[in-house]
Amino acid sequence: MLFFLSHIRDIFARSHSRSQEIALSRRAFFRLLGYLASCVFFSLAAQGHV
Known part of the structure; x- marks a missing residue:
């Protein structure tokens, strides 16, 4: 799962x-x-406070 998130971050960083x-x-x-x-x-x- 951690690898997947870092991979998504790399794709985002390269496209912006x-x-x-x-x-x-x-x-x-x-x-x-x-x-x-x-x-x-x-x-x-x-709760009726506002």
């Missing part, structure tokens, strides 16, 4: 420039933050 990798990583990070924030918001809303 360094600046593209940084931009994609940043976008993925902020999407993850947005997802987690929405989970917290809906959890608080379901």
